[in-house]
Amino acid sequence: MNQEQPETTENGAGEPAASSIVVCPDGPLIVRGEFEIVTPSGGPVPRDRKTVALCRCGASAIKPYCDGTHKMIKFRTERPAG
Amino acid sequence: MRIPETRGPVSSALFKVLVQAPASSAADLDALHAMVAGQLALAADIIGHEDIQLSLFSLYELHYSGLDGVADDWEWEPGLIRIRRMIEEPFEKALREAARKVGREHGVPATGAFTGSQLPGGNPTSDDVARILFDLAASDTGPSVSRYVARKASLEQLKEFLVHKSVYQLKEADPHTWAIPRLTGRAKAALVEIQADEYGGGRPERMHSALFARTMRGIGLDDSYGAYVDSVPAVSLASVNLMSLCGLNRRLRGAITGHLAIYEMTSSQPNRFYGNGFRRHGFDAGVTHYFDEHVEADAVHEQIAGRDLAGGLVEAEPELLGDVLFGATAVMAIDSRLSAHLLGSWESGKSSLRAAVPVAA
Numbered sequence: 265m266n267q268e269q270p271e272t273t274e275n276g277a278g279e280p281a282a283s284s285i286v287v288c289p290d291g292p293l294i295v296r297g298e299f300e301i302v303t304p305s306g307g308p309v310p311r312d313r314k315t316v317a318l319c320r321c322g323a324s325a326i327k328p329y330c331d332g333t334h335k336m337i338k339f340r341t342e343r344p345a346g
Numbered sequence: 347m348r349i350p351e352t353r354g355p356v357s358s359a360l361f362k363v364l365v366q367a368p369a370s371s372a373a374d375l376d377a378l379h380a381m382v383a384g385q386l387a388l389a390a391d392i393i394g395h396e397d398i399q400l401s402l403f404s405l406y407e408l409h410y411s412g413l414d415g416v417a418d419d420w421e422w423e424p425g426l427i428r429i430r431r432m433i434e435e436p437f438e439k440a441l442r443e444a445a446r447k448v449g450r451e452h453g454v455p456a457t458g459a460f461t462g463s464q465l466p467g468g469n470p471t472s473d474d475v476a477r478i479l480f481d482l483a484a485s486d487t488g489p490s491v492s493r494y495v496a497r498k499a500s501l502e503q504l505k506e507f508l509v510h511k512s513v514y515q516l517k518e519a520d521p522h523t524w525a526i527p528r529l530t531g532r533a534k535a536a537l538v539e540i541q542a543d544e545y546g547g548g549r550p551e552r553m554h555s556a557l558f559a560r561t562m563r564g565i566g567l568d569d570s571y572g573a574y575v576d577s578v579p580a581v582s583l584a585s586v587n588l589m590s591l592c593g594l595n596r597r598l599r600g601a602i603t604g605h606l607a608i609y610e611m612t613s614s615q616p617n618r619f620y621g622n623g624f625r626r627h628g629f630d631a632g633v634t635h636y637f638d639e640h641v642e643a644d645a646v647h648e649q650i651a652g653r654d655l656a657g658g659l660v661e662a663e664p665e666l667l668g669d670v671l672f673g674a675t676a677v678m679a680i681d682s683r684l685s686a687h688l689l690g691s692w693e694s695g696k697s698s699l700r701a702a703v704p705v706a707a
C-alpha cells in the first residue's frame with residue numbers, strides 16, 4: 265500500500281540523509297530533519313518547530329523564517345529542472 | 347459541551363431524542379426522521395439554515411468530545427447515522443454548487459485540462475497541484491476581514507471575531523486528523539507532520555487550541571469548549587460542518603486535503619493583520635501569540651499541505667483531483683459568505699452574532 269518516496273535523499277551508504285532541504289518554487293526553503301540554526305557567532309536562533317521554512321525572497325518580517333510575504337511581492341524562482 | 351439552545355423543529359426533536367437512552371427512543375427517533383425529511387424539503391438555503399446547521403453540528407459533536415448528558419452509545423446508533431446522512435447529502439450538494447461557482451469565478455482549470463509538467467497519462471504532479479492551489483489562494487481578493495480587524499475593529503468586534511472562530515479553533519486541527527488513517531505514504535507523512543505542529547509538538551500548552559484559549563481568556567471571554575455555540579449564526583457552524591463532513595467521510599479524503607491546503611495558504615498574512623488589530627487595542631503577546639505563531643507555522647504548513655499532502659495524494663490517486671479542488675473552493679465559498687456577514691454587520695454598526703445572545707465579557 266505504501267507509495268514510493270522518490271524525493272528521499274540518500275547518502276553514499278544508501279541511508280536517508282539526516283536532513284533535507286526542499287527548494288519550494290517561488291517560495292521558501294523547507295528544512296526538515298536534524299539541524300541547528302545559529303547566528304554568525306554560533307548562538308542559537310530561536311526555533312519553535314521541528315520543520316521550518318527559511319525565507320529566500322528577503323522580504324519576510326520574521327527572518328530567517330518565511331512569513332508568506334513572498335506571495336505578496338510575487339517572488340519568482342527558476343523552476344528546478346525535472 | 348452542553349446541549350445547545352434549539353433553533354427550530356429539527357434541533358428540538360433531535361435534542362429530545364438525544365437525552366434519552368438509545369434503546370428507549372424508537373418512537374421519538376421515527377418522529378425526528380419524519381421531521382428532518384419534511385424540513386429538508388422546505389429548506390431553500392441549507393448552508394444558511396439555522397436549525398439544520400445546528401442539528402448537523404450537534405450530530406458531528408458526538409464524534410468529537412460529545413454533548414453533556416448524551417449517552418456515548420448514540421455516536422454509532424444506526425437511526426441517528428441515517429439522519430446525519432439525510433442532512434449531509436443536500437448539504438454536500440449545496441457545497442458543491444457553491445464551490446463550482448467559486449471555481450468558475452477564479453478560473454480553476456477543469457479536471458483533466460492541465461498544462462505544464464505532467465506525469466504519464468496527463469496527470470498533474472504534486473508541484474502542479476501546489477501551483478494550482480497557490481494560484482487559487484492568490485486569486486481570493488474578496489472582502490477582507492483581516493484588514494478590517496487590523497485597522498478598524500472595535501474591542502467589541504474583536505470579541506465577536508474570536509467568538510465566531512472559537513467554535514472551530516478550540517478544537518483546531520481535529521477534523522483533518524480524521525483523514526490520517528485514510529491516507530498512505532507521502533500524503534500521510536505530510537498530514538502527520540502538520541498535525542504534530544498543530545498539536546504543539548508534544549507540548550500541550552503549545553497546542554494551537556490551547557493558544558487560542560489563552561487569547562480568549564486574555565480578552566475576557568469564556569474559553570470553555572462550545573461556550574459560544576449559541577451565539578454564532580448558521581454560516582459559522584456550516585464552516586465547521588464542512589470540515590467534519592470531509593473529515594468523517596473517507597470518500598471525501600481528497601476534499602479534506604484541499605480544504606487544509608487552502609486554509610493554510612490563506613492564513614499567514616491574515617494572521618499578521620489579526621495580531622495587529624489586537625495590538626492596536628493595547629493587547630500584548632499573551633493575547634496575540636496565537637496569531638503570531640500562525641504567521642510562522644502556516645508559512646511552513648502551506649508548502650507541505652499544497653505539495654506533499656494534496657499533491658502527494660493526487661499523484662497516488664489522480665482521480666481525487668476533482669475532490670481536492672472541491673475542498674479548496676468550498677472553504678473559499680463558505681469563508682467569503684462568512685466574511686460578507688461579518689463586514690456587512692460591522693459596517694452597518696450591528697452585531698454579527700445572533701440577536702439576543704450577548705457575549706458575556
Ligand code: FES
Binds near residue numbers: 293322324330333334
Ligand atoms: S520566502 Fe516566504 S517570505 Fe521570503
